[in-house]
Amino acid sequence: MKYxxxxxxxxxxxxxxxxxxxxxNPFVVDRGISPLAVxxxxxxxxxxxxxxxxxxxxTNNGDSQKKPFPEKVLQLWEAPIRSTSAMATVMxxxxxxxxxxxxxxxxxxxxxxxLSGKALVDSVWYVYMPDRGSLFMEQSxxxxxxxxxxxxxxxxxxxxxxxxNWIGDLTDGPxxxxxxxxxxxxxxxxxxxxxxxxxxSARAYSxxxxxxxxxxxxxxxxxxxxxxxxxxxxxx
Amino acid sequence: xxxTFIAGILLGVIGAxxxxxxxPVVDQHREASIVSVxxxxxxxxxxxxxxPMDRILxxxxxxxxxxxxxxxxxxDPILQSVRVELFKIRNSRDSVVGVAARTAAKDGPEDxxxxxxxxxxxxxxxxxxxxxxxxxxxxxxxxxxGSREFGELGGFMTERWMPDTSGDEDAPxxxxxxxTTFAGRPEAI
Numbered sequence: 001m002k003y004x005x006x007x008x009x010x011x012x013x014x015x016x017x018x019x020x021x022x023x024x025n026p027f028v029v030d031r032g033i034s035p036l037a038v039x040x041x042x043x044x045x046x047x048x049x050x051x052x053x054x055x056x057x058x059t060n061n062g063d064s065q066k067k068p069f070p071e072k073v074l075q076l077w078e079a080p081i082r083s084t085s086a087m088a089t090v091m092x093x094x095x096x097x098x099x100x101x102x103x104x105x106x107x108x109x110x111x112x113x114x115l116s117g118k119a120l121v122d123s124v125w126y127v128y129m130p131d132r133g134s135l136f137m138e139q140s141x142x143x144x145x146x147x148x149x150x151x152x153x154x155x156x157x158x159x160x161x162x163x164x165n166w167i168g169d170l171t172d173g174p175x176x177x178x179x180x181x182x183x184x185x186x187x188x189x190x191x192x193x194x195x196x197x198x199x200x201s202a203r204a205y206s207x208x209x210x211x212x213x214x215x216x217x218x219x220x221x222x223x224x225x226x227x228x229x230x231x232x233x234x235x236x
Numbered sequence: 237x238x239x240t241f242i243a244g245i246l247l248g249v250i251g252a253x254x255x256x257x258x259x260p261v262v263d264q265h266r267e268a269s270i271v272s273v274x275x276x277x278x279x280x281x282x283x284x285x286x287x288p289m290d291r292i293l294x295x296x297x298x299x300x301x302x303x304x305x306x307x308x309x310x311x312d313p314i315l316q317s318v319r320v321e322l323f324k325i326r327n328s329r330d331s332v333v334g335v336a337a338r339t340a341a342k343d344g345p346e347d348x349x350x351x352x353x354x355x356x357x358x359x360x361x362x363x364x365x366x367x368x369x370x371x372x373x374x375x376x377x378x379x380x381x382g383s384r385e386f387g388e389l390g391g392f393m394t395e396r397w398m399p400d401t402s403g404d405e406d407a408p409x410x411x412x413x414x415x416t417t418f419a420g421r422p423e424a425i
Contacts (some may be wrong), residue, residue, distance in 0.1 A: 006237045009341035010244015018252040057293045057307055057322065070306030074292045074324070078332035084356045085279055086322055086335050088312050098312040101295075101320055103337045107356035108262040115256050124360040124383060126352045129338050130314050134350060136362035140382040160262065174383075183381035185364055186348050 023148055028037050028117030034219070035177040035213045036197050042222045045094040048102055050214035051198060052087070060085040066210040069105040083108040091127055091218075099188045100129030111142060119144045120172065125198075125218065133187020135220065137196050138179030142172035150205050166210055182220050197231060264357035270328045278391065278419040285323040285336070286408040292322035292335070317342040325414070326352060330405070351377065351393065354415070359384030361416070364392045373397065392417040
């Protein structure tokens with residue numbers, strides 16, 4: 001009997017050792033500087049609040065850490081959309097002025113591989129900017145470093161919360177250098193094929209309710225020639 | 237006993253690694269696609285939205301009753317000509333298979349109507365509609381972009397409002413019919 005207990009304790013200890021080694025795996029490193037941070041091309045900068053209660057609407061299956069907003073919004077409880085969230089939010093330009101409306105659909109990705117540090121989400125953005133145009137951004141996001149640096153410390157904290165300053169790129173493909181594919185729709189962006197990166201800046205996070213203070217940012221790299229589109233330069 | 241404990245640790249490490257390698261962390265539920273073959277071998281797939289039960293958001297300025305209850309549409313003047321709707325979308329068997337966004341706006345003299353369909357297990361499609369309705373109340377739009385399964389496809393979609401005529405007490409007021417026609421993009425010569 002005592003050998004059986006020793007074996008079970010050993011199995012549990014081994015699984016725990018593996019979990020710790022996986023989370024703090026030194027071979028999974030940050031991707032470093034965003035490829036768009038060093039581009040010479042003009043950039044569109046769009047900022048939004050990553051806190052669900054700051055959005056116009058945020059919904060998911062209702063059981064997740066992030067709570068739907070407003071409370072009475074229709075929830076995505078049906079089996080094919082249970083791992084999906086939908087958000088509509090105001091997008092602001094680099095100067096903080098309202099630039100348009102952004103809609104984001106995100107679904108957990110079946111390509112997720114925790115062993116290799118890939119906690120993937122397949123997501124798309126649709127952004128409409130009045131008098132400027134619309135764009136569609138397709139990407140895979142990797143939340144591994146966010147989970148490791150923000151979510152896990154929040155769970156480990158006695159207050160179930162994390163405070164600090166975490167900034168990182170979420171976009172992890174499908175385009176070369178880990179950028180997102182962006183397609184222009186109407187207006188001055190019509191027909192343009194572009195690259196984009198979504199990043200997140202988190203300052204406070206709760207293990208119970210998700211982001212408390214966090215901002216997201218879309219950086220869209222414009223092709224060399226544009227028609228008078230008001231943009232932020234890479235120096236900003 | 238110590239040897240058993242150490243062997244247990246090794247087995248625990250290996251077992252956890254094998255489990256994570258073999259067991260899918262994410263396994264999206266799939267509804268079987270209901271596809272018919274149209275002229276020239278194109279794949280035709282129909283979706284619909286039951287109104288009002290599949291509406292997630294109706295965002296537009298000046299609405300007396302917000303949907304969802306408690307939603308506040310931003311008051312920025314720049315957004316006063318924009319209308320955004322979010323829906324659940326269903327397949328021909330009336331099963332929910334995804335979510336969609338419809339945006340209608342006035343861009344100078346031009347009317348803009350655009351759809352994004354998101355089917356979690358398959359991918360997303362971005363469609364730019366022609367603002368003018370055709371005979372029969374249809375509106376037609378071209379695929380602009382797609383992701384994953386739809387990334388290499390082109391095609392078009394039609395939308396049409398179909399009021400309910402069944403007279404059933406719990407029937408929807410009507411449905412928005414979305415009929416997609418997918419085709420492979422021609423290869424560049």
